[in-house]
Amino acid sequence: MPVARSTRRVALAVLGLLASLALAACGSSAATTSASTSAPPAASSATAAASTGSATAGTAAPASAEGARATGTANATPQALATGSPRAGIAPQRTSPLAPRANRSGFVVALDPGHGGDESGAAAYGIVERDSNLDMAQRVGEYLKAAGVQVYLTREDNGRATGLVTGSGDNRNATRNDLQTRVSAANRMGADVFVSLHSNGGDPSLRGVEVYYESRRPFADENYRLAQNLLDGALRGLANAGHPSNNRGIIDAACWRNFNGRCVGLFVLSPGGETTGPNGQPGPSKEATNMPAALLETLFISSPEDAALLADPAVRSSVAKGIADGILRYLGVPA
Numbered sequence: 001m002p003v004a005r006s007t008r009r010v011a012l013a014v015l016g017l018l019a020s021l022a023l024a025a026c027g028s029s030a031a032t033t034s035a036s037t038s039a040p041p042a043a044s045s046a047t048a049a050a051s052t053g054s055a056t057a058g059t060a061a062p063a064s065a066e067g068a069r070a071t072g073t074a075n076a077t078p079q080a081l082a083t084g085s086p087r088a089g090i091a092p093q094r095t096s097p098l099a100p101r102a103n104r105s106g107f108v109v110a111l112d113p114g115h116g117g118d119e120s121g122a123a124a125y126g127i128v129e130r131d132s133n134l135d136m137a138q139r140v141g142e143y144l145k146a147a148g149v150q151v152y153l154t155r156e157d158n159g160r161a162t163g164l165v166t167g168s169g170d171n172r173n174a175t176r177n178d179l180q181t182r183v184s185a186a187n188r189m190g191a192d193v194f195v196s197l198h199s200n201g202g203d204p205s206l207r208g209v210e211v212y213y214e215s216r217r218p219f220a221d222e223n224y225r226l227a228q229n230l231l232d233g234a235l236r237g238l239a240n241a242g243h244p245s246n247n248r249g250i251i252d253a254a255c256w257r258n259f260n261g262r263c264v265g266l267f268v269l270s271p272g273g274e275t276t277g278p279n280g281q282p283g284p285s286k287e288a289t290n291m292p293a294a295l296l297e298t299l300f301i302s303s304p305e306d307a308a309l310l311a312d313p314a315v316r317s318s319v320a321k322g323i324a325d326g327i328l329r330y331l332g333v334p335a
């Protein structure tokens with residue numbers, strides 16, 4: 001995020017940077033957040049923005065190289081993105097002009113296996129989140145494809161989702177670029193939803209499923225509805241496998257962490273805008289998702305019981321089916 005002539009901009013920049021770092025430590029999220037099952041947020045972002053001192057989704061973000069990298073089979077020509085505008089209904093209009101709908105059919109779901117490369121997320125009892133997330137995303141993707149939905153994975157191996165920053169020695173930049181790549185690529189794919197798949201870490205006694213959404217986006221109500229469907233789906237998948245689990249609820253990521261009195265969100269969910277580097281120099285403008293997004297934390301790798309469930313292919317398959325069904329339900333597509 002560019003710097004920042006004003007204090008507010010500096011604050012936003014720091015928040016953006018921290019957000020990228022925050023997600024790198026996703027496994028510890030449980031220790032810094034509290035579950036909430038409060039009613040869905042108002043669609044308006046004004047109130048939330050005011051309460052956090054943060055701007056809502058940034059204006060047109062420039063096309064970036066990282067977005068062009070992962071265009072896959074889509075006929076996506078890098079160009080300026082439209083701003084994120086309010087979306088309503090089950091099949092909200094795309095705000096990205098990049099995907100020629102005439103050549104495609106149905107919905108596009110961006111599945112984001114959290115972490116990657118040397119940023120491996122939570123790890124315990126033989127489960128490494130980076131790898132487990134990818135396996136889950138692939139399983140979910142197969143169910144979605146069987147229902148006629150196009151699937152885009154933000155990474156398809158266990159490396160980072162970026163080639164922009166390698167060997168720089170600055171892991172913060174690498175992580176930030178990795179995360180921006182995922183968001184930008186999903187935008188360029190014209191995805192209808194963005195679902196980031198993770199598993200949690202924390203105290204060994206913590207167990208269950210929780211989902212993050214962002215209240216500061218113009219389509220916060222859709223974020224919440226997506227999160228609700230993901231939560232219901234994952235819990236149903238666990239129950240169907242014979243392992244009813246703890247419902248930890250839906251959590252607003254707008255204040256995922258508090259930094260000097262400021263709220264820090266999760267990078268892949270939070271609004272776009274300006275950033276700055278750790279030394280105060282201008283950073284790249286953050287591009288936010290153009291589509292509703294949520295981040296699912298399926299079970300705790302740090303729990304021996306939950307880790308055992310994650311290690312069981314039958315459980316994983318049932319959970320993946322549940323997650324896919326939740327996404328389909330959100331989209332209004334028959335499972």
Ligand SMILES: [Zn+2]
Nearest residue numbers: 026114121198
């Ligand atoms: Zn994670």
